[in-house]
Amino acid sequence: MKKNPNPDREYKAQLEHSFLMHIGYEYVEVLCSGLDEVKEEWENVKVPESLDRWMNDFTAQERRMKKKRKYGFLANRFVRKAAVIILFLLVFNNILMASVDAYRLRLLESISYIQESFTQINFDLRSPGYKSSIPMNWDGWFYLTYIPKGYSLYDDNITEQSAMLDFKNAGDGRIILQQVSCASSQQLDTENSTITKIIVNEEEALLIEKDDFKIISWLQDDIALYLQGNNINVRELKKVAENIKRDEK
Protein backbone atom coordinates (compact mmCIF):
# COMPACT_ATOMS: atom_id res chain seq x y z
CA MET A 1 0.00 0.00 0.00
CA LYS A 2 1.26 3.48 -0.87
CA LYS A 3 2.47 5.33 2.19
CA ASN A 4 0.62 8.58 2.90
CA PRO A 5 3.26 11.34 2.95
CA ASN A 6 1.09 13.58 5.13
CA PRO A 7 -0.76 11.35 7.60
CA ASP A 8 -1.41 14.24 9.99
CA ARG A 9 -2.95 16.42 7.30
CA GLU A 10 -5.23 13.64 6.14
CA TYR A 11 -6.29 12.86 9.70
CA LYS A 12 -7.02 16.52 10.30
CA ALA A 13 -9.04 16.77 7.09
CA GLN A 14 -11.11 13.77 8.17
CA LEU A 15 -11.61 15.27 11.59
CA GLU A 16 -12.68 18.59 10.07
CA HIS A 17 -15.12 16.77 7.81
CA SER A 18 -16.62 14.93 10.77
CA PHE A 19 -16.81 18.17 12.76
CA LEU A 20 -18.63 19.98 9.96
CA MET A 21 -20.97 17.03 9.56
CA HIS A 22 -21.79 17.32 13.24
CA ILE A 23 -22.41 21.07 12.81
CA GLY A 24 -24.75 20.21 9.92
CA TYR A 25 -26.61 17.72 12.08
CA GLU A 26 -27.03 20.29 14.85
CA TYR A 27 -28.11 22.91 12.34
CA VAL A 28 -30.90 20.64 11.11
CA GLU A 29 -31.96 20.13 14.73
CA VAL A 30 -32.07 23.93 15.13
CA LEU A 31 -34.14 24.26 11.93
CA CYS A 32 -36.64 21.63 12.98
CA SER A 33 -36.94 23.11 16.48
CA GLY A 34 -37.60 26.53 14.97
CA LEU A 35 -40.38 25.14 12.80
CA ASP A 36 -41.89 23.17 15.68
CA GLU A 37 -42.18 26.39 17.63
CA VAL A 38 -44.45 27.84 14.92
CA LYS A 39 -46.28 24.62 14.19
CA GLU A 40 -49.69 26.10 14.89
CA GLU A 41 -49.07 28.71 12.20
CA TRP A 42 -48.07 26.41 9.37
CA GLU A 43 -50.56 23.68 10.26
CA ASN A 44 -53.39 26.06 9.46
CA VAL A 45 -51.91 27.11 6.12
CA LYS A 46 -54.19 26.55 3.15
CA VAL A 47 -52.19 25.19 0.23
CA PRO A 48 -53.66 26.27 -3.13
CA GLU A 49 -55.52 23.52 -5.01
CA SER A 50 -53.63 24.48 -8.16
CA LEU A 51 -50.45 23.34 -6.44
CA ASP A 52 -52.06 20.01 -5.54
CA ARG A 53 -53.21 19.58 -9.14
CA TRP A 54 -49.78 20.47 -10.47
CA MET A 55 -48.21 17.92 -8.15
CA ASN A 56 -50.60 15.17 -9.34
CA ASP A 57 -49.79 15.94 -12.97
CA PHE A 58 -46.07 16.11 -12.29
CA THR A 59 -45.91 12.77 -10.47
CA ALA A 60 -48.02 11.12 -13.18
CA GLN A 61 -45.63 12.50 -15.79
CA GLU A 62 -42.63 11.26 -13.79
CA ARG A 63 -44.18 7.79 -13.61
CA ARG A 64 -44.73 7.75 -17.37
CA MET A 65 -41.15 8.90 -18.00
CA LYS A 66 -39.85 6.25 -15.63
CA LYS A 67 -41.83 3.53 -17.45
CA LYS A 68 -40.64 4.82 -20.82
CA ARG A 69 -37.02 4.83 -19.64
CA LYS A 70 -37.42 1.34 -18.19
CA TYR A 71 -38.95 -0.07 -21.40
CA GLY A 72 -36.41 1.82 -23.48
CA PHE A 73 -33.61 0.31 -21.40
CA LEU A 74 -35.14 -3.18 -21.69
CA ALA A 75 -35.72 -2.76 -25.43
CA ASN A 76 -32.16 -1.55 -25.82
CA ARG A 77 -30.85 -4.58 -23.96
CA PHE A 78 -33.10 -6.89 -25.97
CA VAL A 79 -32.06 -5.33 -29.30
CA ARG A 80 -28.39 -5.63 -28.36
CA LYS A 81 -28.82 -9.28 -27.33
CA ALA A 82 -30.84 -10.01 -30.47
CA ALA A 83 -28.16 -8.36 -32.61
CA VAL A 84 -25.46 -10.51 -31.02
CA ILE A 85 -27.52 -13.67 -31.58
CA ILE A 86 -28.28 -12.75 -35.21
CA LEU A 87 -24.61 -11.97 -35.85
CA PHE A 88 -23.62 -15.30 -34.33
CA LEU A 89 -26.19 -17.13 -36.45
CA LEU A 90 -24.96 -15.39 -39.61
CA VAL A 91 -21.35 -16.26 -38.90
CA PHE A 92 -22.29 -19.82 -37.99
CA ASN A 93 -24.40 -20.12 -41.12
CA ASN A 94 -21.56 -18.90 -43.32
CA ILE A 95 -19.12 -21.31 -41.70
CA LEU A 96 -21.61 -24.12 -42.19
CA MET A 97 -22.18 -23.24 -45.86
CA ALA A 98 -18.46 -23.02 -46.46
CA SER A 99 -18.03 -26.32 -44.64
CA VAL A 100 -20.77 -27.91 -46.74
CA ASP A 101 -19.20 -26.56 -49.88
CA ALA A 102 -15.80 -27.73 -48.76
CA TYR A 103 -17.23 -31.14 -47.95
CA ARG A 104 -18.97 -31.34 -51.30
CA LEU A 105 -15.79 -30.37 -53.06
CA ARG A 106 -13.78 -32.97 -51.19
CA LEU A 107 -16.33 -35.62 -52.10
CA LEU A 108 -16.10 -34.73 -55.77
CA GLU A 109 -12.35 -34.73 -55.56
CA SER A 110 -12.33 -38.21 -54.09
CA ILE A 111 -14.38 -39.45 -57.08
CA SER A 112 -12.70 -37.58 -59.95
CA TYR A 113 -9.54 -36.09 -58.42
CA ILE A 114 -10.07 -32.73 -60.08
CA GLN A 115 -7.17 -30.47 -59.10
CA GLU A 116 -7.11 -26.89 -60.48
CA SER A 117 -6.55 -27.06 -64.26
CA PHE A 118 -5.69 -30.79 -64.43
CA THR A 119 -7.90 -33.87 -64.41
CA GLN A 120 -6.33 -36.93 -62.91
CA ILE A 121 -8.12 -40.12 -63.87
CA ASN A 122 -7.75 -43.53 -62.28
CA PHE A 123 -9.58 -46.67 -63.48
CA ASP A 124 -10.79 -50.10 -62.39
CA LEU A 125 -9.90 -53.29 -64.41
CA ARG A 126 -12.00 -54.69 -67.42
CA SER A 127 -11.81 -57.37 -70.26
CA PRO A 128 -9.88 -57.42 -73.77
CA GLY A 129 -10.52 -57.11 -77.79
CA TYR A 130 -8.89 -57.69 -81.55
CA LYS A 131 -5.88 -56.26 -83.51
CA SER A 132 -5.33 -54.39 -86.88
CA SER A 133 -2.12 -52.88 -88.50
CA ILE A 134 -0.04 -52.29 -85.48
CA PRO A 135 3.63 -52.83 -84.53
CA MET A 136 4.82 -56.40 -83.98
CA ASN A 137 5.57 -56.06 -80.27
CA TRP A 138 2.15 -54.66 -79.49
CA ASP A 139 1.36 -57.47 -77.12
CA GLY A 140 -1.38 -56.67 -74.68
CA TRP A 141 -1.97 -53.13 -75.95
CA PHE A 142 -5.00 -51.70 -77.73
CA TYR A 143 -5.17 -50.75 -81.42
CA LEU A 144 -7.70 -49.01 -83.67
CA THR A 145 -9.96 -51.10 -85.88
CA TYR A 146 -11.76 -48.02 -87.24
CA ILE A 147 -9.94 -45.01 -88.60
CA PRO A 148 -11.69 -42.15 -90.49
CA LYS A 149 -10.95 -41.89 -94.25
CA GLY A 150 -7.66 -40.21 -95.12
CA TYR A 151 -5.89 -41.04 -91.84
CA SER A 152 -2.80 -43.28 -91.72
CA LEU A 153 -0.39 -44.39 -89.04
CA TYR A 154 2.22 -41.65 -88.55
CA ASP A 155 4.03 -42.71 -85.40
CA ASP A 156 4.01 -45.27 -82.61
CA ASN A 157 5.77 -45.62 -79.31
CA ILE A 158 5.90 -48.37 -76.72
CA THR A 159 7.37 -48.65 -73.21
CA GLU A 160 6.88 -51.04 -70.37
CA GLN A 161 4.12 -48.85 -68.87
CA SER A 162 2.62 -47.16 -71.95
CA ALA A 163 1.96 -47.27 -75.69
CA MET A 164 1.05 -44.63 -78.26
CA LEU A 165 -0.34 -44.70 -81.85
CA ASP A 166 -0.35 -41.44 -83.81
CA PHE A 167 -2.52 -41.09 -86.98
CA LYS A 168 -2.55 -38.13 -89.35
CA ASN A 169 -4.39 -37.09 -92.46
CA ALA A 170 -3.36 -34.85 -95.35
CA GLY A 171 -4.70 -31.79 -93.56
CA ASP A 172 -4.31 -30.84 -89.86
CA GLY A 173 -6.31 -33.81 -88.65
CA ARG A 174 -4.68 -36.00 -86.05
CA ILE A 175 -5.82 -38.95 -83.93
CA ILE A 176 -3.59 -40.14 -81.09
CA LEU A 177 -4.30 -43.17 -78.98
CA GLN A 178 -2.35 -43.22 -75.75
CA GLN A 179 -2.67 -46.00 -73.29
CA VAL A 180 -1.08 -46.65 -69.94
CA SER A 181 -1.26 -49.50 -67.51
CA CYS A 182 -3.30 -48.71 -64.35
CA ALA A 183 -0.16 -49.09 -62.29
CA SER A 184 0.52 -45.50 -63.31
CA SER A 185 -1.77 -42.45 -63.42
CA GLN A 186 -2.09 -39.71 -65.99
CA GLN A 187 -2.66 -35.95 -65.70
CA LEU A 188 -4.80 -34.32 -68.36
CA ASP A 189 -4.74 -30.59 -69.02
CA THR A 190 -8.42 -29.72 -68.61
CA GLU A 191 -8.03 -25.97 -68.01
CA ASN A 192 -10.65 -23.92 -69.90
CA SER A 193 -12.17 -27.12 -71.31
CA THR A 194 -15.58 -28.76 -71.22
CA ILE A 195 -15.80 -32.13 -69.52
CA THR A 196 -18.72 -34.44 -70.24
CA LYS A 197 -19.41 -37.97 -69.07
CA ILE A 198 -20.18 -40.45 -71.87
CA ILE A 199 -20.32 -44.23 -72.34
CA VAL A 200 -17.71 -46.02 -74.45
CA ASN A 201 -17.95 -49.79 -74.84
CA GLU A 202 -20.25 -49.89 -71.85
CA GLU A 203 -17.66 -48.14 -69.79
CA GLU A 204 -17.93 -44.67 -68.24
CA ALA A 205 -15.70 -42.25 -70.04
CA LEU A 206 -14.86 -38.55 -69.94
CA LEU A 207 -15.14 -36.39 -73.03
CA ILE A 208 -12.88 -33.37 -72.75
CA GLU A 209 -13.28 -30.62 -75.34
CA LYS A 210 -10.76 -27.79 -75.49
CA ASP A 211 -10.73 -25.55 -78.54
CA ASP A 212 -10.23 -27.95 -81.57
CA PHE A 213 -8.98 -30.77 -79.40
CA LYS A 214 -11.11 -33.55 -78.11
CA ILE A 215 -10.04 -36.27 -75.73
CA ILE A 216 -11.99 -39.33 -74.73
CA SER A 217 -10.60 -40.99 -71.66
CA TRP A 218 -11.78 -44.24 -70.19
CA LEU A 219 -10.67 -47.52 -68.73
CA GLN A 220 -10.84 -50.79 -70.60
CA ASP A 221 -9.48 -53.99 -69.12
CA ASP A 222 -6.60 -52.84 -66.97
CA ILE A 223 -5.53 -50.15 -69.41
CA ALA A 224 -6.25 -46.43 -69.19
CA LEU A 225 -7.03 -45.13 -72.66
CA TYR A 226 -6.75 -41.56 -73.96
CA LEU A 227 -8.00 -40.99 -77.48
CA GLN A 228 -7.15 -37.51 -78.67
CA GLY A 229 -8.32 -35.94 -81.92
CA ASN A 230 -8.15 -32.49 -83.43
CA ASN A 231 -10.23 -31.21 -86.31
CA ILE A 232 -12.57 -34.13 -85.82
CA ASN A 233 -16.11 -34.18 -84.57
CA VAL A 234 -17.16 -35.92 -81.36
CA ARG A 235 -19.31 -38.55 -83.12
CA GLU A 236 -16.41 -39.66 -85.29
CA LEU A 237 -13.97 -39.73 -82.40
CA LYS A 238 -16.40 -41.73 -80.36
CA LYS A 239 -16.76 -44.22 -83.17
CA VAL A 240 -12.99 -44.65 -83.22
CA ALA A 241 -13.02 -45.18 -79.46
CA GLU A 242 -15.77 -47.74 -79.61
CA ASN A 243 -13.87 -49.77 -82.22
CA ILE A 244 -10.53 -50.24 -80.53
CA LYS A 245 -9.36 -53.77 -79.81
CA ARG A 246 -6.65 -55.31 -77.68
CA ASP A 247 -3.78 -57.37 -79.10
CA GLU A 248 -3.97 -60.71 -77.26
CA LYS A 249 -0.94 -63.02 -77.73
Next chain:
Amino acid sequence: MLAVLLMIEDDKDRDKLEELYKTYRKELYYVAYQILHDYHDAEDVLQTAFIKISKHLDKIGEIRCKKTRGYLVIIVRNLSYDRFNEKKKAIPIDFTDEMAEEADNETSLEDYVLNLERGRELAEALSKINSGYADLLTLKYYYDYSTSDIADMVNLSYDVVSVRLTRARAALKRILSKGGNMYEEKSESGSGV
Protein backbone atom coordinates in the same frame (compact mmCIF):
# COMPACT_ATOMS: atom_id res chain seq x y z
CA MET B 1 -61.90 -6.88 9.35
CA LEU B 2 -61.22 -6.99 5.63
CA ALA B 3 -62.47 -3.40 5.19
CA VAL B 4 -60.08 -2.26 7.94
CA LEU B 5 -57.18 -4.01 6.28
CA LEU B 6 -58.02 -2.41 2.94
CA MET B 7 -58.05 1.01 4.55
CA ILE B 8 -54.54 0.65 5.91
CA GLU B 9 -52.17 2.68 3.76
CA ASP B 10 -49.06 0.89 2.58
CA ASP B 11 -46.32 3.54 2.49
CA LYS B 12 -44.15 1.40 0.26
CA ASP B 13 -46.72 1.49 -2.53
CA ARG B 14 -47.02 5.27 -2.59
CA ASP B 15 -44.79 7.27 -4.81
CA LYS B 16 -41.97 8.79 -2.71
CA LEU B 17 -42.34 12.22 -4.18
CA GLU B 18 -46.08 12.22 -3.61
CA GLU B 19 -45.51 11.14 -0.03
CA LEU B 20 -42.96 13.91 0.56
CA TYR B 21 -45.39 16.47 -0.81
CA LYS B 22 -48.29 15.14 1.20
CA THR B 23 -46.24 15.18 4.44
CA TYR B 24 -44.48 18.54 4.15
CA ARG B 25 -46.50 20.73 1.77
CA LYS B 26 -48.00 22.99 4.44
CA GLU B 27 -44.72 23.50 6.22
CA LEU B 28 -42.83 24.22 3.03
CA TYR B 29 -45.51 26.54 1.68
CA TYR B 30 -45.35 28.43 4.98
CA VAL B 31 -41.53 28.74 4.75
CA ALA B 32 -41.72 30.04 1.16
CA TYR B 33 -44.51 32.51 1.95
CA GLN B 34 -42.68 33.90 5.01
CA ILE B 35 -39.85 35.00 2.71
CA LEU B 36 -41.77 35.96 -0.44
CA HIS B 37 -45.09 37.22 0.97
CA ASP B 38 -46.75 36.26 -2.31
CA TYR B 39 -48.96 33.18 -2.86
CA HIS B 40 -48.11 32.75 -6.52
CA ASP B 41 -44.39 33.11 -5.96
CA ALA B 42 -44.55 30.65 -3.08
CA GLU B 43 -46.39 28.18 -5.35
CA ASP B 44 -43.79 28.62 -8.08
CA VAL B 45 -40.96 28.06 -5.62
CA LEU B 46 -42.53 24.85 -4.35
CA GLN B 47 -42.98 23.56 -7.87
CA THR B 48 -39.32 24.32 -8.65
CA ALA B 49 -38.22 22.73 -5.39
CA PHE B 50 -40.05 19.47 -6.06
CA ILE B 51 -38.72 19.29 -9.60
CA LYS B 52 -35.21 19.59 -8.19
CA ILE B 53 -35.89 17.16 -5.35
CA SER B 54 -37.23 14.58 -7.83
CA LYS B 55 -33.72 14.33 -9.29
CA HIS B 56 -32.23 13.36 -5.91
CA LEU B 57 -34.92 11.05 -4.52
CA ASP B 58 -32.43 8.24 -4.15
CA LYS B 59 -30.60 10.22 -1.46
CA ILE B 60 -33.75 10.59 0.61
CA GLY B 61 -34.23 7.79 3.11
CA GLU B 62 -37.11 7.90 5.53
CA ILE B 63 -39.94 10.28 4.68
CA ARG B 64 -40.83 11.28 8.24
CA CYS B 65 -37.53 12.21 9.84
CA LYS B 66 -35.67 15.38 10.79
CA LYS B 67 -32.98 14.81 8.19
CA THR B 68 -35.49 14.72 5.31
CA ARG B 69 -37.48 17.58 6.81
CA GLY B 70 -34.37 19.73 7.19
CA TYR B 71 -33.31 18.98 3.61
CA LEU B 72 -36.64 20.05 2.14
CA VAL B 73 -36.74 23.22 4.22
CA ILE B 74 -33.19 24.19 3.18
CA ILE B 75 -34.00 23.74 -0.51
CA VAL B 76 -37.27 25.67 -0.36
CA ARG B 77 -35.72 28.43 1.70
CA ASN B 78 -32.78 28.94 -0.62
CA LEU B 79 -34.97 28.93 -3.70
CA SER B 80 -37.27 31.44 -1.99
CA TYR B 81 -34.34 33.78 -1.27
CA ASP B 82 -33.18 33.38 -4.83
CA ARG B 83 -36.65 34.30 -6.10
CA PHE B 84 -36.86 37.23 -3.71
CA ASN B 85 -33.49 38.63 -4.80
CA GLU B 86 -34.42 38.14 -8.42
CA LYS B 87 -37.62 40.12 -8.01
CA LYS B 88 -36.06 42.93 -6.01
CA LYS B 89 -32.91 42.87 -8.10
CA ALA B 90 -31.00 42.82 -4.80
CA ILE B 91 -27.40 41.73 -4.31
CA PRO B 92 -27.08 39.46 -1.26
CA ILE B 93 -24.51 40.38 1.39
CA ASP B 94 -21.59 38.06 1.72
CA PHE B 95 -18.91 37.53 4.29
CA THR B 96 -16.25 40.22 3.67
CA ASP B 97 -12.79 39.27 2.51
CA GLU B 98 -11.26 40.93 5.56
CA MET B 99 -13.10 38.70 7.94
CA ALA B 100 -12.31 35.66 5.81
CA GLU B 101 -8.59 36.51 5.98
CA GLU B 102 -8.77 36.98 9.71
CA ALA B 103 -10.30 33.60 10.12
CA ASP B 104 -7.77 31.92 7.95
CA ASN B 105 -5.71 30.67 10.86
CA GLU B 106 -5.27 26.95 11.14
CA THR B 107 -7.73 25.34 13.54
CA SER B 108 -6.03 22.92 15.88
CA LEU B 109 -7.16 19.38 16.48
CA GLU B 110 -8.00 20.33 20.05
CA ASP B 111 -10.40 23.01 18.78
CA TYR B 112 -12.37 20.40 16.85
CA VAL B 113 -12.50 17.94 19.70
CA LEU B 114 -13.22 20.42 22.49
CA ASN B 115 -15.97 22.18 20.52
CA LEU B 116 -17.93 19.10 19.61
CA GLU B 117 -20.17 19.53 22.62
CA ARG B 118 -20.82 23.12 21.52
CA GLY B 119 -22.16 21.90 18.20
CA ARG B 120 -25.64 23.30 18.62
CA GLU B 121 -24.37 26.63 19.87
CA LEU B 122 -21.98 26.86 16.91
CA ALA B 123 -24.73 25.94 14.46
CA GLU B 124 -26.99 28.63 15.88
CA ALA B 125 -24.16 31.15 15.76
CA LEU B 126 -23.38 30.33 12.16
CA SER B 127 -27.03 30.57 11.12
CA LYS B 128 -27.22 34.00 12.75
CA ILE B 129 -24.16 35.23 10.87
CA ASN B 130 -25.49 33.96 7.57
CA SER B 131 -28.13 31.24 7.34
CA GLY B 132 -27.16 30.68 3.71
CA TYR B 133 -23.67 29.64 4.79
CA ALA B 134 -25.13 27.22 7.31
CA ASP B 135 -27.43 25.80 4.61
CA LEU B 136 -24.58 25.22 2.17
CA LEU B 137 -22.33 23.71 4.82
CA THR B 138 -25.13 21.37 5.88
CA LEU B 139 -25.88 20.31 2.31
CA LYS B 140 -22.21 19.65 1.72
CA TYR B 141 -21.10 17.89 4.92
CA TYR B 142 -24.26 16.51 6.50
CA TYR B 143 -26.24 15.56 3.36
CA ASP B 144 -23.03 14.76 1.45
CA TYR B 145 -23.99 16.45 -1.81
CA SER B 146 -21.34 17.44 -4.31
CA THR B 147 -20.70 21.13 -4.98
CA SER B 148 -22.21 20.80 -8.45
CA ASP B 149 -25.38 19.16 -7.08
CA ILE B 150 -25.71 21.92 -4.48
CA ALA B 151 -25.28 24.56 -7.18
CA ASP B 152 -28.08 22.98 -9.19
CA MET B 153 -30.39 22.68 -6.21
CA VAL B 154 -30.06 26.28 -5.02
CA ASN B 155 -29.82 27.91 -8.46
CA LEU B 156 -26.25 29.13 -8.10
CA SER B 157 -23.13 28.60 -10.16
CA TYR B 158 -20.50 26.08 -9.13
CA ASP B 159 -17.91 28.79 -8.46
CA VAL B 160 -20.23 30.80 -6.25
CA VAL B 161 -21.07 27.74 -4.16
CA SER B 162 -17.37 26.87 -3.84
CA VAL B 163 -16.49 30.35 -2.67
CA ARG B 164 -19.35 30.47 -0.19
CA LEU B 165 -18.45 27.09 1.25
CA THR B 166 -14.92 28.38 1.83
CA ARG B 167 -16.32 31.48 3.49
CA ALA B 168 -18.70 29.39 5.58
CA ARG B 169 -15.80 27.33 6.90
CA ALA B 170 -13.87 30.50 7.56
CA ALA B 171 -16.83 31.98 9.44
CA LEU B 172 -17.06 28.89 11.60
CA LYS B 173 -13.35 28.96 12.32
CA ARG B 174 -13.67 32.58 13.34
CA ILE B 175 -16.44 31.66 15.75
CA LEU B 176 -14.24 28.97 17.19
CA SER B 177 -11.26 31.26 17.54
CA LYS B 178 -13.33 34.04 19.10
CA GLY B 179 -14.80 31.54 21.50
CA GLY B 180 -18.23 33.14 21.33
CA ASN B 181 -20.92 34.45 19.03
CA MET B 182 -20.26 36.76 16.16
CA TYR B 183 -23.11 38.70 14.60
CA GLU B 184 -23.51 40.52 11.32
CA GLU B 185 -26.29 42.86 10.45
CA LYS B 186 -28.77 41.19 8.11
CA SER B 187 -29.41 43.17 4.96
CA GLU B 188 -32.93 44.24 3.93
CA SER B 189 -32.57 42.29 0.73
CA GLY B 190 -32.85 39.09 2.65
CA SER B 191 -30.21 36.85 4.02
CA GLY B 192 -29.45 33.37 2.99
CA VAL B 193 -27.42 32.95 -0.16
